[in-house]
Amino acid sequence: MIVDGGSSDEVVFPEHQAVISRTATWYRLEEKSVVAWTMFSWERLEPFILVHQFLTTVWYVDVIGDQVHPFMSTLFPAGYCHVQQDNAPCHTAKIVKDWFEEHDGELEEPREPPCKLRLVSKLTTGGSIGVYIGLLEKCKSSNEALQILIRMSDSLRFQEEDLGSVVKKLCEHFQQEGEAAVRTKILSLLGSISQERGAEPQSPATSLSQPERRRVSPPRGLQVTHRKAVLPVSLDFIPNILDDIVHLLKKEESHKVIAQGISSLLTIGKLLSSNTDVHQKLVSVAKQVLTYLLFYFVYSVCDIHFVSSWLLTVHSLVGREHGSSFTQLEFIHFQYLTDTSHAVKCRCLELLGDLLPVSGASAPDLATAQATLHLIGDYGHCDEPRVRSAAFKAMMTLHERGVKLDAVIYCEVCAALRDDYEIVRQEALKLVWVLGQTYPENIVVLPDSKEEVRLVDDAFGKICNAMNDLSMDVRVLAAEKLGTVTAVSPKFLHQTLDKKLMSNMRKKRSAHELSWQNMTSGEWSSGKKWADDVPREMVDADSVDLMSSGSCGAFVQGLEDEFLEVRSATVDAVCKLSLDNPQFAVMALDFLVDMFNDEIEDVRLMAIDSLTKISRHIELREDQLETILGALKDFSVMVREGLHRMLAACCLGSKDCLQMCVDALVDNLKKYPVDRVSTWNCLQKLGQSHAEMTLYLVPQLLNIHPFFDTPEPDVENPASPAQVSFCRLGNGSRDRPGLGLAIQGKGCDVSILVLVFSAAEKCPTMIQLFEQHTLKHYSYLRDTMPHLVPHLKVPGSSAPTELRPQQRNTAQFLDGILARIECAPSERVRRELMEASRRDLARLAVIDGTIPGALRFSALHLDSQLLMADLLANRLWSHPSALAMQQGSVVRGSITKLLTQCLKLQYLFVGLNAEDLSSVKQLKLKALALQLVYIVRGSNSSALALCDHFLKQVDDTQRYLSESGLRPEPFTAALFRELGQQEDAKPGPVVQSLLPLLLASTLSPPPRANTAIRSSSAVINEPTGNVDTPLKFTAGLVVGVVLNSELRHLGDAGMLRVRVCYPDQQAHLSMIRARDLHPCPDDPSRVRLLSTLLLSHQQVWTEACTVDVSLGVDVSGVERGLTRTLGRRGREDPWLLELCEPVKVCLSPKHIKRGI
């Protein structure tokens, strides 16, 4: 829910203490606003009361009388209060005043209420800059001018004709202005003006590719009229602006203004350079202007000899062939690079980086580029850190734009890694990384030892060192970069996980090595002895390098960092590096497992996901598995499911591992029954990948004794884990209660059976081991959970022949049915066919798992068609007299149902192709037409909004059809024709023309079968719908309920809502926060919803009552016209398309203890 700023606050002062009561408007579901009222003080919090009407004076008096007055008199019995209010209309109404008169002495309203604070409203006239320009001329002080300029930049909108004069006026003002801040603002405005103009004429595709363009373009009308005419003009204008800016800068002395001027030039320059392909000609114009200007500029201002020498070089260049694009710009930099202010220098370097020509492959171009690069490099030694940083950044930009950096600079850049300032270190780090990636094989000689190493290794070591940096940002950057250095030698890589432990000068094994050793020596139980981690051999004091150990332990350090940003970046880096390096993956495993114990859940999840990714390289040992399984007990569903995925993907070392794993999973299932599905999936995968190991374990798992029959466990044993899982197994068990009970009774967990059966597919010998009841279980499970239990060749074939789903057949069947409908000889036959196939398809969608989406879609489509036909046939809807009678409500209900079904077709299915969608749209159009006719003819409510909506939909459908090149159905075609002739858009005439069309319309065949269609659905895992144990909470407060659900094939997540239906027939919708939706990593169509639902008892009931929670797609936002006219009703809201059956939650409010 989004809370809009409170509309009204009142403060009541009972002698020195403040009580604040507050009415707030809650914007819920974008459209509907809800008014709420509450009071709070230091002592007490009153409940939040929702007001189901608009704030009126009557209601206000009620609140004052029923809520405020008792509240005040209980809290402050002797108190004498003043009410301070804000003069809102309802506070000053007569009845309110009367009430205060009546209760004089209890609550007193001040005689002269304080005035409401008024903010100066913004100028909104015209919205064009032209208006402001006029104001600018009139303003007297600099401050005023600045205000106006700020407003101008806020509403950057103007007519093309004005542009020239606007720029001119701005320039004039610039020259008169004494205040540097105002001049700066003018320059920035000039920059953004040209950006606005320059970007607009482009085609939408190109403008999308320019992320820097933030401003909203002018209203549509404007854009359309200008689109053709303005195109060349506006870009032509830009050189003029450039010209102006350069001109203005000439006499400027303030560093700030110059810096802004250069950055404006940069924005314009970027604009021009990115447009080179499209507007070659314009650019060359711009270039010429620039050339002329800059020469003038440089000659007149500079007398520095080195600039003139540069000038000569470029002069010759320009003379030869127009100069390379924007070489001229560099002059600005040479001029201004010599400025003493760091800001100016930074801007210049940025400009150089962004605009230096690199595209031309001609030798002089490249030579200039290299020379400039060198020059920029020199600024890496500047005494101002910001300039140093800008210089490195410019080098980086140039590198990205294609100027190759020279490996020679490596040493210099490395020196910058020790800079005092983190901004410099960051940029230098990026450069080191780039150099490492570009010249991996170059040889670097280490300064002290004369040893030669590859450049990439050295760079890797340097970046590793940055993991010890003082600044967190640098550490994060270093960790991120480390992950991408895949070319590093294994020797260096492996060091990152080795800290070279020692204790009192003796070499020490890390806990990981210890456990490995214990493992291999067969002595597996540690921790019992005091000091079993005693250090072993002595370390030679000289051989220990504490500091300059390069990459040594970099990741260990990063994983232990104080900041989660660093830790998660490190986990990510370790994962990335492990992907290509199996050996490193094995080493990293222990460290990643350690991260399961991190204090931040995101980091834990990340570690688990990383482990899943690298699982193909590793084989888990028992000790490692033990730690991993420990994390299974985690309370967070995400962590547990992540672990299930991880376990499913990994490779276990021995059969003991498998045993441990199965035990842990079963235990876990006992504790968290919600994890049923993901545990079974995990066990299925485990069984498939570890078939041989499972074979050894079958006797233990299934409790088979080699010689004896084991006694049957007690059937009614409630502690049996299977019972828990079987209760939830689904409705399947109802069909065969006997068998279900038998499995329960055996105490044999479904989980284990899933594992064993999955393994048996790979390892048929296992089947011989199964006892008779196991085989029975097999056939039962195979029937209920075909996706988890594979087909086995059971000997003796005691199992019933099973229905094997045959995908091709279903699709063909569907095709056949639809084809038959399409080529039905007559309307009557078609109708009959449709009736028959609707039933068939609906049933098939339930029993066939291959293409349920397509089946459901077709069935629903047919159903809607038939419903429509029924409605049209009885003609009731067009006769007002008939509607007034009993049938009226039936008709209304049917029409609403029809509309809902159309909306379902449109919004609850994904993967619709153009044909499907157009068919759905046309069907909806028909339904809307019917609705409109009904409203106009059969009821007295206003149809204006509905008609408007209908026309919009017609427009939309027409556009859609023409865009996708499909032919409209006869009804739609006729509709377009009729409405095209229609001039008046009032409901009456529209209905007049619709009526004959509707009467003449026929059934249209459903679209061809499209197997890509998937239907959206949701399963609520939590709350579980168990109403036996009510949730107790204090009355007047809210209670949080965990909502855990899995959504499949969700269309637009923004339309997803949770609906809570209260026993008093009220329904509340709430939006889902985007961060509560977690897409499933291995299947993007599945989305996991984890959220806390806030429920209250609304102060209307006091007993334990059930509340229904369901998920749905809310279409009221997109189909606004419909909702507005037809309204929405609590429980049977036609505009909320349900995704799942509601789940019951039992709430039991407890009494508030009075007199705390």
Next chain:
Amino acid sequence: MLDIKVTPLGAGQDVGRSCILLSMGGKNIMLDCGMHMGFNDERRFPDFSYIAPDGPANNYIDCVIISHFHLDHCGALPYFTEVFGYSGPIYMTHPTKAIAPILLEDMRKVAVEKKGDSNFFTSQNIKDCMKKVITVTLHQSVMVDSKLEIKAYYAGHVLGAAMFWIRVGSQSVVYTGDYNMTPDRHLGAAWIDKCRPNILISESTYATTIRDSKRCRERDFLKKIHECIDRGGKVLIPVFALGRAQELCILLETYWERMNLKVPVYFGTGLTEKANNYYKMFITWTNQKIRKTFVQRNMFDFKHIKPFDKSYIDNPGAMVVFASPGMLHAGLSLHIFKKWAPNENNMVIMPGFCVVGTVGHKILNGIKRIEFEGRQFVEVKMSVQYMSFSAHADAKGIMQLIQYCEPKNVLLVHGEAAKMEFLKTKIEKEFDLKCYMPANGETCIIKSDINIPVSVSLRLLKEEAKKSNMLPPDPKRQRIIHGVLVSRDVSMCLMDVDEACKEAGINRHTIRFTSTLRLEDPGPATKTAEKLVQLMNTRLKDLPILFTDFTISVESVIVKVEASDDDQKTVYVSWDNQDEELGSHILEILKSVGN
């Protein structure tokens, strides 16, 4: 005056009673004022008579700085201020000031009431002492007097532990106290900026150790506890009330939260409860996670950890109990231990070091039958675990800190001599820094360069900046400012020559040196001059040479060629006294031509 002297009164090649005297720039500073827990006689306090043989130390000490609340860093403070006599300023951080008196009072009680020590400070002494304390916050720069400035940095070791940067004039020293470079569950890692002090006085408790990742130990700790409570056992964790206890509590609390465990966790009351309140208050001193989440819930508002009552000892079922003291030598922890030891389901986890002779030490060494006074024997069947959680920097951490703050010298204290020796060689080898490790009472004199601050007039600087900005920066190029050094009263100032003249009211005189040479060169004088120009061009490459008719001028040097009767040419060389060097150089060149 210019040397910095450091004299450890305690903690020199030793652990315990940290007390270091620092004298620098005429100021004397006492860093920490701790007591030794191992002694009961006068050796427990530092030898204050070293400062002033018999009397108050007011005139000898300018300020006292306390790094954190551990007693080996602040235990002797009340004695020093109230008994020995010192009334100057004492600086510590807010949490230290809050918690130190609790600990001092507790120790005083033990010493006086239990051991019957008479020569000890009183409760009132502690209160009086605390009144003299001035608190500082992190990164706040405090001027003790006009010359002495101090600033605190985060040290991580315990709540409120700080490193102090101390500056007098242009000399500065960093004193680390105890610090920790790896973050733990409730505190962050030590942090300092590149302050480049003259000396870094660092602790070196773990000078010869590089530690394994903390995560393994935490994981082990949690796993053991979880296993024990799963089998219904009781877990006893003897802890010292402050510091580690809070870390372990947070660790357990988050684990309980995460695993949704319901087994009760208890905390032996008393000191701890009081201290926990302070932990709740000083959230800004804790680590990222606690700082970020305290708005929703203060992590020290334990949800699962409740105060312990003695009646709970015999409660059935699993439980976890934190109880002090940490070495099982007395009090609640020993009481519980006696009750629980005979059951093999139970477990005791020793989270720290135990002194020889305590029960803790005995059980760690595997003794299964322990005798108590009164012929009482207890069979130890419960499992005994050792888990070290130490909050000192290891060798790598110390080196890292040195790298961070880039000192000119390093001085090691608070550690064992042999271990220091190793670290000392490492520091000298890897950083090429001088490293010292004075023993108690030994004065270490560290020479430092003399820096004389000179103020420069803005105009001069700007001119220079303008000139140097003309060219792309080049680290090798020298940047020269030309001016007059004017000495006023005490300060010195570099001024432009003209400006200085004006201010002093002196007309500016220039002295020129002139020298005449005779050259043997036939031909007209212009030819000779041209030859000379060429020569000078080759010899003086970087300087602009102007040439008109008979005069060559280089900067202020003027060379004039005059023709005399025969082939002899007279060459005048004249230069300003500022260009003395250039002038004589040119003269040399010309002379070489003559020969």
